[in-house]
Amino acid sequence: MRTALILAAGLFAAPAAAGVPEALDQHILPGFDRFVQETGALARTAEEDCTAGTVAPAYHAAFDTWMPLAEVKIGPSDTGALSVLFWPDDRGFTPKALNGLIADADPVVTQPEDYAEVSIAARGLMALDMLLFDPAYDSADPYTCQLVTAVAVDLARQAETLQAAWADEFAAALRSAGAAENATFLSPQEAMRALYTQVLSGLEFTADQRLGRPLGTFERPRPRRAEAWRSERSLRNVLLAADAAQSLAHALAETDLPLTDAAMVSVREAAAKVNDPGFQDIDDPQARLQVEVLAQEVRSLRTAIANEVGAPLGIAPGFNSSDGD
Incomplete structure (x- = not known):
């Protein structure tokens, strides 16, 4: 206290x-x-x-x-x-x-x-x-x-x-980042970077884990590695995670984010083409393709946020969001 x-x-x-x-x-x-x-x-x-x-x-x-x-x-x-x-x-x-x-x-x-x-x-x-x-x-x-x-x-x-x-x-x-008494965030920029990191790392996780894990490989898809597949929430969670990243990006930004918003539209359009909300049909080549496209669009959303939010913050596009620095 x-x-x-x-x-x-x-x-x-x-x-x-x-x-x-x-x-x-x-x-x-x-x-x-x-x-x-x-x-x-x-x-x-x-x-x-x-x-x-x-x-x-x-x-x-x-x-x-x-x-x-x-x-x-x-x-x-x-x-x-x-x-x-x-x-x-x-x-x-x-x-x-x-x-x-x-x-x-x-x-x-x-x-x-x-x-x-x-x-x-x-x-x-x-x-x-x-x-x-x-x-x-x-x-x-x-x-x-x-x-x-x-x-x-x-x-x-x-x-x-x-x-x-x-x-x-x-x-x-x-x-209070930057205040003399604040030993957690030594500058306002540190606080901003900490939250910005969450946006990028969250989208990485969605593309690589929520989508990448069930995709597995073409020869060996892993549908039962999808998040919450039993309750058929896998696709729903992808969309909610992407929406959250867009929302947090807007909160952090000082300007409009047209590229980010357009990328989110593409995420929703790709998601609408996925038939199985639990990703259990990805052993079918066409169904797999739709999930792969969705993963690409999530990565494009991450790139858009990096360009529109990260670049003005002076954080290079090659910044590794999982490092937290």
Whole structure:
């Protein structure tokens, strides 16, 4: 709390970086407010009726509100985001963790305050994705039903923790970048670069992971490596992630972004041609081509943002967004 007060005081000691307040006030902080609201509704729904058919709509609403925040992985979200959305999961840790809980009938599901101590693979949105949409799990089974509720309640608590951490401390650190008391961001430019990095790295992740992983190779496509394929959210998540990048880019920019907006139109047009929302048909050459085109358009969106937002910031096109510097 003392740190938060010091950083908040720094708001008056140094000018905020242009675009940083807008990114916080228009995109990030309202995003966490919505995520808290929808995960709270998800938890209440599961507590009243934890069967898949009842919980699924609230799950989708919560997932929708997470996607604009999913690739903002700085500050509290640097580690906090992992237990909200544990993916990719090449080694199948999520089914192993869930199956272990079910096999042992672990009483942790009746102790919500303790569920935060279980493996992150058994927490968050992807655990719910499996419990609600994989036929291997029966949400009508009493223990599985309790497990659904435990994951939902834990997710709502994670949302509240992240929201508070951003609102109470980290947002102040970004706003007061360059203030003498601010040891996190030594200049306004550092704060701006930190947020800009999230835009580019998020689009990299979408192209390389959300689209590249299920594509695999032509000889060996990997459709079941798609994100949230069981709930048929794979395409939906790509679009939400791209929309989020466009929104955050606009918040950071001081001018209009015609190239970025045109590139986003192309992303939507390419997405409209993808037939299977879970990317499960990409072993078909034509279906695969449509997903490849979508990946190209996402990369074009990244290039447009780099040119229209990064270049005015003095960040070279060859900047590696995953480095964070």
